[in-house]
Amino acid sequence: MNKLFPLSVLLLACAAAQATDMMMPDGSKDMYVGMALATRTVAAGEERRVLLRPLLQVQWSNGVFVSASGVAGLHLSDTPGLEYGPLLAASNARQPTDSWRLRGSQPVQGKADGGAFFNYYLGSETRVLSNLFYDTSAHGLRGYVGVQKALNLEDPHHSLAVMAGAHWASSPVMRELYSVSAAAGGVRDYRPDGSLNSVSLGLEWNWALSRQWLVHSGVSATRLGHGAADSPVVERRSFMSWSSGLAYRF
């Protein structure tokens, strides 16, 4: 009944954990390995470049899953239509000296963040996705809520899914990412509060060439909330990111 493809939003810019079900025989795994061209996830002050990135997603029957996007987690639900469990997510380190735009900003430690995910299926083609993380660098919370819907296609070898969602961050997280101090060399003082960080809309397309080979492509549009967009470190309020790659299913 579940028509959402397991290799979902692997490379979309949002860091939402996309867990697959552990609906498989005991001791089995479902693994995708490949390479993709992708625009780098755009955060404050980063350059947008096309990079060659690994594609990896593994799901084991014991509920553990990892992906190359830096997310690992554990499925605790044994009920179809319901997914929840703990999550670990890698985060990128950043220094004020990394780029001229980041002058006066706070350093960001690249420590793993811990959290949890909760996904709920509204029928076989739509699911609500959510996660909540404790940011170990900023010592604050950040979360995501979104909806993913699979679109019905005649050709069973193609699958399309649209996704819309919103990221929220508490004051410590927003300040670590977006605050600027003139005294520390920034263009002006800026100190945001906890708020909506961004909203995003994405489209994913999977083309199964055979039962082993798969072309995975995704495009997403992101618009930053006021708290982020008003920061001197942010170059653009809205941006697009995309990825496309080839994976082998083991």
Added chain:
Amino acid sequence: MRRYAIAAAIATGIARAGITAVVRASATTVARVLAACVLLCWPLWGAAQEEQDWIAYRDAYRQMIWFEKYGKPKQFLQSHFRIRPREKGVSMDGLRLSLNSRNIHQSLTLDALGRAVFPFSKVAYDDNAELTLNRKASQFRTGAWVSIATRADGVYAAADLRTACEQMLAYLQYTGGAQGKVCVGVQFSYQRNEQRNEQRNEQAELVFQSAGGASSALAVREGPAFPDDVQSGFRIIAYRFAAYPEHGRLVSSSVPLAIAALLE
């Protein structure tokens, strides 16, 4: 040929994914070679696709396991992997389904409604097996199909059929369908048999026997076995709960092809 077909498909996939510009800028020659492969191999690949098609076993498994893991009452229900035509005119005659991998080559028997007992197999899952179809898969809808179980003795208690319909409704609602619907009856379907002899034709297919002993034959008409199917031409008999006493039983003179829940 298989390798070329994959290379061609990969090249097309990359181009369609909208990154042609990147390929052009970095490796024009490679792109040209791949494009040539596409042109050379596309007809061969297309021809191969006409003959047979595949469905990833793991994806089918994920759909089929929902019913297996369903924890509410389901003793009157049965689950199949079903292949049904998307449009009228797509014939089911000669349609064959098999499970294939390194270690498994198994033919799966399809009934007249395109249903097969799904083989839950760890070996097939670990092999990343495929369900092979001897037609284009895009002509059909494939996936899990739950219906009311038939009985070999042909005797169905009216109360059991009501419970079966309620179990069906609960399961469909659990999987996200049939919202706001209620059970109004069940529908038996039988194969239309041109060879039936006169004597058999006169015998009622399905009879309702009330608790008091009175019996009445249910009306037969022609139609699809399941309300939303495009495949039609079966002998179908609707047993609407409201039209008959609550207590009693239905007696079928032969094993029906299927029993569908009527939800309105």
